[in-house]
Amino acid sequence: MKKHTIAVIVNDQPGVLQRVAGLFGRRGFNIESITVGASEEKGLSRMVIVTTGDDHTLEQITKQLYKLIDVIKVIDLSSNAMVGRELALIKVHAEPAMRPEILGVVETFRASVVDIGSNTMMVQVVGDTEKIDAMAELLQPYGIRELSRTGVTALNRGNMKQ
Incomplete structure (x- = not known):
């Protein structure tokens, strides 16, 4: 099991955090930590999520996140120097x-x-x-x-x- 750090750029709307966290829970993915705050672009927030799993798990998380309407971009920060x-x-x-x-x-x-x-x-x-x-x-x-x-x-x- 490998630790992954993912940045998720989302619309700054009520309920988005709940939908993202709910997705992880429904799919049985664990969130080790999650931080959310304003991003460099007005109207968008950046979520940084730390989770564990193999590369297949990360791929599944990414695909599921992109299905959420308020998710703009998913970035695997841990795949590069961070x-x-x-x-x-x-x-x-x-x-x-x-x-x-x-x-x-x-x-x-x-x-x-x-x-x-x-x-x-x-x-x-x-x-x-x-x-x-x-x-x-x-x-x-x-x-x-x-x-x-x-x-x-x-x-x-x-x-x-x-």
């Missing part, structure tokens, strides 16, 4: 005595502290999925109180416009 990023906010238990240790982890990952409470710290980290996973793993011993991740957003590298 930049993919995710953002995570991690609230960790941080008694004052432990903060220097936690700050060491934060600095190592080029993350930043965005909030400090009486016994917690909130850290913001941006990077690829593996970087977010690694940081969460290192913060786990301190006690992660809450964790929120955006999911991957991505574009192809270089001068390619698809």
Whole structure:
């Protein structure tokens, strides 16, 4: 099983996200992450979907997506060089005595502290999925109180416009 990152350009209309997600569910395809936002063209949105499967599965997903009326374009970002990023906010238990240790982890990952409470710290980290996973793993011993991740957003590298 291979991880695929797909960009789907869709009309910016109510219900499109539901129809795309429903298609995946009905066909038994899993969505690992999905992000949706405005695209470079007014009236269109870009969905970035991370899913797993073989090449046949990706082909089936693409064909099914094109059957949806609001889908304009489907791009397999993972077939070329791409930049993919995710953002995570991690609230960790941080008694004052432990903060220097936690700050060491934060600095190592080029993350930043965005909030400090009486016994917690909130850290913001941006990077690829593996970087977010690694940081969460290192913060786990301190006690992660809450964790929120955006999911991957991505574009192809270089001068390619698809």
